[in-house]
Amino acid sequence: MYKILIVEDEMNIANTLKNHLEKYDYKCLVIVDFERVLDVFQDFQPHLVIMDINLPAFDGYYWSRKIRRVSNCPIMIISARMSELDQVYGIENGADDFITKPFLMNVVLAKINGQIRRVYGEFAKDSQARILRKGNTVLNLDTVRLSTPEQEVLLTVKELQLCTLLLEAFPNVVVRQQLLTAIWDDETFVEENTLTVNIVRLRKKLETIHSSLKITTIRGIGYQLTEKSS
Known part of the structure; x- marks a missing residue:
């Protein structure tokens, strides 16, 4: 709506x-x-x-x-x-x-x-580099909004970067080191739980908007964005 x-x-x-x-x-x-x-x-x-x-x-x-x-x-x-x-x-x-x-x-x-x-809608510019869609979920890179037909939320800069990488890789696993390197300039100065905290926040926002997508932790490797089982 x-x-x-x-x-x-x-x-x-x-x-x-x-x-x-x-x-x-x-x-x-x-x-x-x-x-x-x-x-x-x-x-x-x-x-x-x-x-x-x-x-x-x-x-x-x-x-x-x-x-x-x-x-x-x-x-x-x-x-x-x-x-x-x-x-x-x-x-x-x-x-x-x-x-x-x-x-x-x-x-x-x-x-x-x-x-x-x-x-x-139907006359929107086909801006694949600016809008990513999977399932019932749309990420607008210009407005920094993650939305479904039911609801939408604003993302932080880190959440936007994480969400973009996971959507672009969908449904493949993105290794933890790749996420750290892509989002933080020098991953050696990132606290161990920083990525985890941002992933948790992004998960909650997906749940808030009733997204059909979920983030799965692949132990020892990284994270995977998939569609929930119906």
């Missing part, structure tokens, strides 16, 4: 969008604390953001810049003011598309569906 964050201070508009989009199997969250937009974004980890320009505290351009620093997810600006200058400024601050108030709900839905297909 794709998630949409709605950043709109006119609650009647925000709730109208939420109620309509949820009919089409989108999971929506409406911002209520407009000083914590980035925090809510990082907690919710949406696939798309609908962003008003005129907001309390900071405007939508400010929050678009903040979001763009940590994510490549589509941002759709929604506003009654949508001059050519506004659109140019929106693009410069990270916007991908625009919705002009008042709007037709079917047009909004079509725009959202288009962005979702472009970034995540």
Whole structure:
């Protein structure tokens, strides 16, 4: 289920969008604390953001810049003011598309569906070097997210490197020394349990998102990423 964050201070508009989009199997969250937009974004980890320009505290351009620093997810600006200058400024601050108030709900839905297909679905660029898929699990190297259709999590740098190596080797075993050499510049200075700790953390994140993949320890050799038995 794709998630949409709605950043709109006119609650009647925000709730109208939420109620309509949820009919089409989108999971929506409406911002209520407009000083914590980035925090809510990082907690919710949406696939798309609908962003008003005129907001309390900071405007939508400010929050678009903040979001763009940590994510490549589509941002759709929604506003009654949508001059050519506004659109140019929106693009410069990270916007991908625009919705002009008042709007037709079917047009909004079509725009959202288009962005979702472009970034995540059938029209997504075939970027094999940037996206790795196995089973029900997707690793996005650009957004540093590990996801399934049910849920997604952010990875640390080390978790990302480990996950990438294991996915690229799937279903073969990756020896411990290879992981240490690839991830740490000088493995002689790595404590014995450092790799183990990071593997444990990555295992937990796979479980959190209900991945069909599992990491198996091959004693005395290394680790193997495989699919769970059905």
